[in-house]
Amino acid sequence: MCLAIPGLVETIFEKDGLRMSKINFAGIRRNACLEYTPEAKPGDYVLVHVGFALSIIDEHEALRALSAISAEEKSAELKFTGENE
Amino acid sequence: MKYLDEFRNEVQASILAERIKRATKHSWRIMEVCGGQTHTIMQYGLQDLLPAEIELLHGPGCPVCVTGLEVIDKAIAIASSKNVIFCSYGDMLRVPGSRSDLFDVKAAGGDVRIVYSPLDCLKIAAENPSKQVVFFAIGFETTAPANAMAVKQAKRTNLDNFYLLVSHVTVPPVIRGLMDFSDSRVQGFLGPGHVCSVMGWGQYEELSERYKIPIVVTGFEPVDILEGILKVVHQLETGKSFVENQYSRAVTKQGNAAAQAVLDEVFVVCDQHWRGLGLIPKSGYKLSPEYASHDADLVFSTNAEPIRESSICISGDILKGIRKPKDCPAFGRECTPEQPLGATMVSSEGTCAAYFRYGRLEICS
Numbered sequence: 001m002c003l004a005i006p007g008l009v010e011t012i013f014e015k016d017g018l019r020m021s022k023i024n025f026a027g028i029r030r031n032a033c034l035e036y037t038p039e040a041k042p043g044d045y046v047l048v049h050v051g052f053a054l055s056i057i058d059e060h061e062a063l064r065a066l067s068a069i070s071a072e073e074k075s076a077e078l079k080f081t082g083e084n085e
Numbered sequence: 086m087k088y089l090d091e092f093r094n095e096v097q098a099s100i101l102a103e104r105i106k107r108a109t110k111h112s113w114r115i116m117e118v119c120g121g122q123t124h125t126i127m128q129y130g131l132q133d134l135l136p137a138e139i140e141l142l143h144g145p146g147c148p149v150c151v152t153g154l155e156v157i158d159k160a161i162a163i164a165s166s167k168n169v170i171f172c173s174y175g176d177m178l179r180v181p182g183s184r185s186d187l188f189d190v191k192a193a194g195g196d197v198r199i200v201y202s203p204l205d206c207l208k209i210a211a212e213n214p215s216k217q218v219v220f221f222a223i224g225f226e227t228t229a230p231a232n233a234m235a236v237k238q239a240k241r242t243n244l245d246n247f248y249l250l251v252s253h254v255t256v257p258p259v260i261r262g263l264m265d266f267s268d269s270r271v272q273g274f275l276g277p278g279h280v281c282s283v284m285g286w287g288q289y290e291e292l293s294e295r296y297k298i299p300i301v302v303t304g305f306e307p308v309d310i311l312e313g314i315l316k317v318v319h320q321l322e323t324g325k326s327f328v329e330n331q332y333s334r335a336v337t338k339q340g341n342a343a344a345q346a347v348l349d350e351v352f353v354v355c356d357q358h359w360r361g362l363g364l365i366p367k368s369g370y371k372l373s374p375e376y377a378s379h380d381a382d383l384v385f386s387t388n389a390e391p392i393r394e395s396s397i398c399i400s401g402d403i404l405k406g407i408r409k410p411k412d413c414p415a416f417g418r419e420c421t422p423e424q425p426l427g428a429t430m431v432s433s434e435g436t437c438a439a440y441f442r443y444g445r446l447e448i449c450s
Contacts, residue, residue, distance in 0.1 A: 051202025
């Protein structure tokens, strides 16, 4: 139930007094409400749950997490090579 | 899909699994709080990547599962009323009440509609001014802001025929309940990532300190879960206990202040009955008195009858992490996703339903 999906903010508009956005989920477009992420702008990725963007995805944090694992991969590969020598 | 595929990467997952194996020196029991996390663990077979010393316990974080039977019965009664359009997320429709479910109401001619967002219901209410439009507002802190905004918008636009049937639950009180339980087996938690995107991870510091237990706020993809487990194991093996944030791409310490402000405006904290667990003090939200005219619980009177749950079902013990689906004599026999007996089988995110779907019984036996 707490499923939330990242999507790309494409356009921002107002509807019935609410800040809304057209969000692109890998080619599928749906509207989502930006009242809880008013600072979101086109080009941002937001985490959408039941039609509401709950947070803006922090790209720096996402890359940092992945690169930390990759760094381990490189050192593991080196270790593996060393063990075979 | 960006921010999903990277976190489902097999190479990254295998590196993390290896690191968990290297880090694990003792036996540990770790509970993932969310049903969505349980689903990922089962779907990707993550338990099989872990050393035998790590046991994953599956927590109470499936709101469909824990919504009280009496609330389901009330929803069915309201949906059966004349002049009502009853709206819900799809996964609530097949949850059995005492005698029937919302699909039965629909089959019998009731106007029951599946919606994607509570905002869809506002449109339905505006288009059907002579009808009473009721939305079934269940879920954790992740879902509550959407429902809060919907009823706030209804009030602002004088949409008098829109109502919420509210049965929200919140995570920290149930963690407290699990830890206060004398037979608690939990030694570390994977915290609820999407709940914390709203409420912030700072809310969990008090719990971690009080119970001296590691809590790692964790995302929902396989790489997230494995990294969360690794962080919990590191803490356990070094005798530490604090709150860490694995899901930093979506969660901050403070959470979403705008959403929290609307929650405070629209809801008040209340005691809540959890299916399988019973009454937990201050573990839910209900509408504040200012929204009484939109509160389906007050506006619609229904005849509540005494409710009896199945005597065989062990879902309460499963939600507490004491027992597993394989311990239940009814699992996969009298109790299936089509004919569920209790909380953990009623939703696809429930532990029993996930075990059933992904065939974990044979592996665990």
